Amino acid sequence: MGVYYPHFNDTEPLFIQIAQWLENKIVTGQLGEGEQIPSTTELSHSLNINPATVRKGVNILVDKGLVYKKRGMGMFVAENANENVRDDRRVKFYDDFVAPLLNEAERLGITREDIIGMLKGDED
């Protein structure tokens, strides 16, 4: 990760962060279905991360069926990868976003009705 690369933090395992970073590229459409993803070598040389660590991260996406290997050509984004990542994230949406929001609201004494009001846009 070297001096420069801003996307990674120091506390989570790097291979997981690489997998998440690539997943983000898929869900935002920066890497489209059927498109080739950067090779292990490209990722490793550009991010200054050990190739073994990069491979481990990419393999998470392979195991999830989000990317697949074409022999001798490289890795490609699978069909439905975008939808699959979004499905996956929908399942985790409550835990990842709603639960922390409710926790903070409870600490601050903001009621669920207040939150619903904010969501409806009638906050003054």
Next chain:
Amino acid sequence: MSRIEIKTLTKKYKKKTALDGVSLSIEKGMIYGLLGRNGSGKSTLVDLIGGRIFPDSGEVTLDGETVSENDKLLRKIYCMSAEDLLPKHMKVKDAVKAQAYFYKDTNEDYALKLCDIFGIDPKKRLSQLSTGQRTLVKVILALSSGADFIFLDEPVLGIDANCREELYKQIIERFDKTEAAFIISTHLIDECAGLFEHYFVLEEGKLIADEDCEELQANAYLIEGRAKDVTEYLKDKQCLKKTIIGTLCSACVKGEVKDVPDGLEVSHPSLQQLLIAMTGGVQDG
């Protein structure tokens, strides 16, 4: 894969034991971090492997053969020292040529290409270079040596951030092409963390960690909260370092963390934090 085995290596200087029964193995195709505080024995270990000094006991072997005084094997091992060992009046290009006498696989073109990348004029004398450039020349010599096991002692000393970034890139490229083993000792730990696959940590001459990076960090936690709550929770745990901040406490612990009571926050430390905790030896709690 080719490997170096180090067996119970011990080195004593008068009263001080610089290295105390260290055993470890280094395989080609891996990048290792050799970490520890100043004076923890890192340089002694590297000097012993490179045959620059001799151990009081223990031995270093490469694929089963003793390395000591075996030029054929020593050519496969390159130890870049943190100290400047080359004569100051020497020109950079002559340093490359001189190296080729011993390291016969030295790639002069590659060395000159690296000089170009880092903006170093090979016709200049070492004395005319800045501190950072002198360090870069030493790393360039190491990368172009053709060795299979490359030890870099503080390879980023005095080097600006742009050059450091480029240097990490060049190390990865050289590693990817040749699968040479790299063993890198540095104090800029978080910056280099991405390069490493495995860590050795030395503390007062002893090897206190020999683990893959993910294991090392995944088994360590930071627990924060009210000092009395943290202390209570830590009763039966292995606490590496405790920092008291007024009525608050932040503790770095090793091993499984579960059943954390409300009011305590749990996270993982960065590698740098973990290392400080492991090699601190100072508990202020």
